Amino acid sequence: MQEFWQVFPVAVALVFVMEGLLPFISPERWRSMIATVAQLDDGAIRRFGLGSMLFGVVMLYLVH
Template identity: 50%
Template sequence: MPRLFRVSARTGRESKMAWQDFLAALALMLVFEGILPFLNPGRFRNMLRMLNEMDDRLVRRIGLVSMIAGLGLLYLVR
C-alpha cells in the first residue's frame, strides 16, 4: 500500500510523516516555480507567451515528459 495511506494502529505517526513529506515536496515545488519570475520577470513573460502560442498536443507532451521524469527521479531517490 502506498506510504501516504498507511496508518500506524497506535499513533498515526507514519501518516503524519507522509503528510510532512507531501507538504515539503509542495513547498519545494513552489520555491522552484518562483525562481524564474523572481530573477527574470521579462524572460518569464516571454516563456508564457511562447507557451500560449504552442499547440495543445505539444504542451501535453511536454507535461507528460515532465511527469515521467519526475516519477523516474522519485523512484531513484526513494
C-alpha cells in the same frame, strides 16, 4: 501513511519555490516564455507535461 502527510507539504512547498525562481530572477524571460507557451498547440503542451511527470517519477524512483 503518516509519513506521507509529513513529506507531502514539504514537496508542495518545494514546487512553489522552484516555480517562483524564474519570475523572481528574470521576469522578462519568464513573460517571454509564457507568451511562447501560449502559442503552442495542446498536443505539444500535453507532451511537455507528460515528459515532466515521467521525469519526476524517475527522479522519485532513483531517490527513494
